[in-house]
Amino acid sequence: MYRRKRKILSGDNMKKIKKKDIGKLLSKWQADFTVFTPSRATGVARMEEWDGKDTDFLTWYRNTVIPPKNNILPNMEAMFRFQKDEAGYQLEPVTPEQKQIIFGIRPCDARALTIIDMVFKDTYEDRYYLTRRQNTVLVGLGCTNPYESCFCTSLGIHPAQSADVDLMLTDIGNELLIEEITDKGKELLGKSSGLTDASSNDEDSAKQSRETAYQKVTRKLDTTGIADKLQASFEDKDFWGKVAAKCVTCGICTFLCPTCYCFDINDEISKGSGARFRNWDSCSFSLYTKMPAENPREEKWQRVRQKVCHKYEFYPRLFDTIACTGCGRCIRFCPVNWDITQTLESVPEHSAV
């Protein structure tokens, strides 16, 4: 199983900040970064540009509906613009230059970015994704109240600890304990104000807080040998048919999944100039693989199988990690309560191939 190998800096230089001072800290950061925080202003919880005052999210925020991957791999982004003149087509690439902070990202969603980094770095570098990634500082916030659908601990993720972020915050009551995780985090901390040194008491209560959070994740999934089991069951149409029976093949689970990265590419044009965009796509849709004469995944059981196997069989083979972080969004928002943990637990034992 894949593990992030990063040194977590030890306790003697840990800082903390009062929750009521978070606004000041975010304001300070706003001088150099676009700061994103959890927000419900648009009618759905997602990471939105901070409005300069609201820190209410510290009380209501458990996790966003739209995963923070949206801030790195937006559901729609321009890749280049084109224009036609006498000399022919002129192309002008769009480069994402904004320096941004995602404040409050959960360990599951941060791990998700580490996971999809692998695809975007593989063989050909994806400039758009990687530039945004580089320009982003992740400030993690440990969970205190995971959802009933959460099963991050089954995937080796701690709900309140993370090596996938740059700074990690832990709720210790009226204050947040701050850990430096990376140099990028350290640099950001250098640009911060209103911090005080954390005491060993603070660290104890942080430890306590983390432990409590961990215990609260009660949904469990045994992933032992799952890739092999899935491989052996690949052609088991009966099983996949049953699993997929209630799926309505909408795109909720994939679009809200923090590790689903598939995209489509589309052009827009008006009066000779236009742009090429990419936008999220989903293996749940039959159009996704449709070719003029054939569709290798015409049936919905094939598409459900692709989704499950991509995360739990193919991705581990390619990159040595399961492409699921147990954030539970696919379970929580599924209109038919299709539950990936139930599916994975019911994969039949076939003799190995």
Added chain:
Amino acid sequence: MSQDAEWEPKILGFLCRWCSYAGADLAGTSRKKYPPNVRIIKIPCSGRVDPLLILKALRMGFDGVLVSGCHPGDCHYQTGNYRARRRIAITKKFLEYIGVEPQRVQASWVSASEGDKWSQVVADVTREIKEIGPNNLFADE
């Protein structure tokens, strides 16, 4: 909405080939004067007009849409215009509900012999749409 004196509405007309298109043709051949604001698409029957076409036209920036077919009882396919009528009726009401000015979706019955009526319809429709101004519904800001 700013009323540019130069501005002339662009209206998309879906005209049934049997009646209204012939009516418009007649208006032309009899040298009727009427505003040049309607771009015409010839369709086999007003019953062909899917509400999607109306929405697509508005999305493309047309200031109004005019569907024109045979008078009730005169449809070449017997009932096409009756079906069109139901569809346009609900489309118009629904679009009005979501905030589209009702003037932007227009309908008329114009027969092959009604060149006069056609020129009148175009004049009226153009004037009404001119009054409400350009279609900025889908503008980004």
Added chain:
Amino acid sequence: MNDIESKLRTEARNLLEQGKVNAIIGFAPGSLKFTTTPLITGDKEDTDRLVINPFIANNLSVFIHDIEGPVGIVAKGCDARSIVSLIQDNQLAREDVFILGIPCPGVIDLRKVEKLVGRDRDEIDDITRDNDRVTVAVGGENKEFSITEVLRDDCLSCESPAPKEYDLLLGEDNVVVGDRELSRSHIRELESLPPAERWEFWKNEFSRCIRCYACRQVCPACFCERCFVEESEPQWISPLPRWQDNLVFQATRVIHVAGRCVDCGECERACPVNIPLRSLTGKMDEIVEELFGYKAGTDKDAPPLMTAYVPEEAEDFIR
């Protein structure tokens, strides 16, 4: 287990055992609190998992197409109307479906409950209903609500919780507890705004649409083999999730399902970004009723709304 539930299990088992149906479509307990999940099975042992409770949210008629041959389906009033509508549209033969009608108690809207108690659904310990009172146990406290406060809006406007069309009705017809006006209050509120503000409202709502198409996928009235949004020659709307195209998509969808939409409210419940879609479909239902006196899925022998006409009707807007 209540009476209806045990009767349902027996009947469903019998249908499968006697070979009258190839599959049963019903509700089973869900994997999360206060949820059920569609159960689609040909295995008679599975019928022991069938449940009827205030959380049977899905419109199960959406699954009928997936099953070959006769199918037994658990149907609330709205589901049965969808089935009738499918029959009207020749999507389904009456004899291919065995309707296990249940007098629907009304489905509790978890979003409303969450709002009322200020907690997420998984933080709630229990929700119990005693006639018109609903008790929500949360944080060691019992909070009482009237049923009209917590029922889904579409249930509030429901006129027949028990199916009118069925093969077997499990239990007595229910008393209508609804409050039609209350259920349409958002529509009235929007209507009171000037047109530009109404447009602005929907523009904002559709700005967060992610085009997951859940609204379409859970809708039994959306049965086109290929939706217009998937056509590429011509491409009717851009696949990019811009609010303009999101809105054109939804507006067209709502117009396309006029006369088929039974106001089951599933599109709105399924929407992961909380777009009040029922304020669109509900309005369309009002329009077709007002203009043509038509109510979707109430008469299986009637022609579908958009294929019928009365020579003298709805003429006033035509020049």
Added chain:
Amino acid sequence: MAITDISNRKKFPANGNVYLPNIAVIEKIIEETADTRTFHFNFKDEKLREQFTFESGQFGEYSVFGVGEATFCISSSPTRRDHLECCVKRVGRVTNALHRLGVGAEIGVRGPYGNSFPLDYLKGKNLVFVAGGIGLAPLRSLIWNVLDNRNDYGNIDIIYGARTPGDLCFTYDLDAWEKDSSVKMTTTIDREHEGWSGRVGFVPQVLEQAAPSAKNAAAIVCGPPVMIRFTFPVLEKLGFTPEQMITTLEKRMKCGIGKCGRCNIGDLYVCRDGPVFSFAQIKDFISSEY
């Protein structure tokens, strides 16, 4: 040897941004069939024209700006370098738009992507090419490549079929190969057709009748999925091992570089690990995913 060895894959990122196409100009258009055209094109940038290299079997992403991108193999041979070719069947939005373009029009081209036919493995062997319809396009690149280095290979069998005589592509090549005494060329059409005096029968059947020996041979197969599905069993019957059967697959693609997701067969991405595969690599997946 591993056919999907990706370590030596040619990277050809333009301006460091792989998604940014290079502008190319259409120089010639050949009507292959009623719905298929071959486009001869060259990069607009002269330096790029010189630098651009590719191998038989690789593909490109072709843009019609404002309409979108589509994937086609490069159907010309790297041994013939005065221009590049791609063969396009009119089946959808982008291909329709391409067919509307004339000589002199500008298109966008990204690539080359994917792996290529394993020349090192093929050298010294007898080669059996089996193609159907437009499936000849990628093989054609390899066939000319092989013929231009004729002494490196053994016997060459080409079995090519189409639905009707009018659906045969590259008839000018077929004529040339017919005349080449070092090539055994068999052309067939699916059913009897007026004016056709040649062979009639489906490609797999014709292959079975021709019965090329599997000894020191390799079969290279490309065509519609249904043809591929029926061809492999025939080759197996003739004694070809899964390693000796090579094909190039077609899937819906968008990015062409293993990011966008859709073209996988199991954990293999057709764009990144293919499009050239041995049957040994894909046989586990081929029944239900292809």
